[in-house]
Amino acid sequence: MNNEIQRFDFRGASLRTLTDEAGEPWFVAKDACDILGIDTNHLRDALDDDEITNLRNSEVWNQPGRAPLIISEPGLYKLIMRSRKPEAKEFQRWVTHEVLPQIRKTGGYIPATDADDDMTILAKAVMIGKRTMEQQQRKITEQQTRIVELEPKARFADAVAASDDTCLVGELAKMLLQNGIPVGQNRLFRLLRAEGYLGKSGSNRNMPTQRAMELGLFRIKETTVTHADGHTTVSRTPKVTGKGQRYFIDRYRGRTQPSLEAGA
Template sequence: MDVQLFNFRDHQVRVVAAEDGEPCWVASDVAKVLGYRSAPEVSRFVRGRHKGIAILDTPGGKQQMTVLSEAGLYAAIMKSRAKAAEAFQDWVTDEVLPSIRRRGGYLTPAAAEEALTNPDFIIRLATDLKAERARRAELEAQAKLVAPKVLFADAVSASKTSILVGDLAKILRGNGIQVGANRLFAWLRSHGFLVSRKGTDWNMPTQRAMELGLFRVKETTVVHSDGHTSLSKTPKITGKGQEYFISRFLDGRFQIEEVA
């Protein structure tokens, strides 16, 4: 497999050509630049279709190594907290990618010779570079649009605080999903997360929702004016549940419009 070496500051970054000719970036090299602990850590933030495996020659022999597509690389950059992340992105877009022809083809010695002797080749190369820059700008714009939502969902997943359904509705509205508490309750009932049958368990989490760890039930003892007591039950959405619902509404897997 063709490998081209680039140097960013004190780090060597390997770029390989995938089967379709697109450039792919060795995840372990990207991890070192962007402050991730390892290739598996950086890969965790990249969707499956934007990463793969390449067999590369190393000092220890041939090894299978994780590689990231261009879109995967931008996702890793957006998720990085390293101070060098922005400079790395500028380096990639301003220096590295312009040296790679569209579809990831490298300017090999043979291609370089053709560029010197064939005017049509130079015109085609310039046209491809212009198209590549436009495609790259679109990928960067998409990554910037999605990154805040992904970061928010990841942060919520680690939360240990359970919230009310009404609070979840407020969070969704803050992220562009137009829904109120009553409508969200109706959606949760119609999709099997809350009990829809009228009775003492109405609006309580279903067994399925509890087994998934999406809800917990807060029980409160209420003392009435005549002295008798009763038990009040309130469904609350766990941190895992918040991540579950928010991520699915944001990426379109769940549609609130399904409820009238």
């Protein structure tokens, strides 16, 4: 919860509200019940657990006596539907069309009264504007911090994906291990076969499947080998492309060793 209770005026009746850490509004239950003509007894029976709670923050409620019950926006709508007062519909429209949009847009509501002069209204607006800018600055700072944390990883991943450098499957296993993915070369071969990236049998065993080649994850290195008797053979070795390295790191990040073994 934030550290400020806002007081709104509905036809001379007070409605106190505050927002939680996510910016969602909560209303003092007694105020809403008084406006709607609803008995405050058994409110917990009428609302779900996530729609009603006690205000426990002493910095918010520093008045004598027990801190009041507060209700969420969905909880308020439930009470409005239970009300038999003709003003209930007007109250709901006031909350939904005036109070909530202003809270979510500016971080506050400016309830002008007949006693407020232009300077008072302006002072309230400046206070709300300052609070809104502070909230936006906090969000920007958090986003910038997150960008700084992710930037090295993003640069590395982009560089690898754009690179023409290929690596052996064993080298990919080492990369995965460095990224916290517990897998060795043999287990990685089993996993790639099981998930359809490498062939499973015959001359195609451990060779990239058509699907893997179309995704650009592998290249095949062919090496001509001349034997002692003069005949030659062609050795075929799967190499993981830069795009493939990033693909498999992203795919297997967060897996635990048992799940890797399950996929083998």
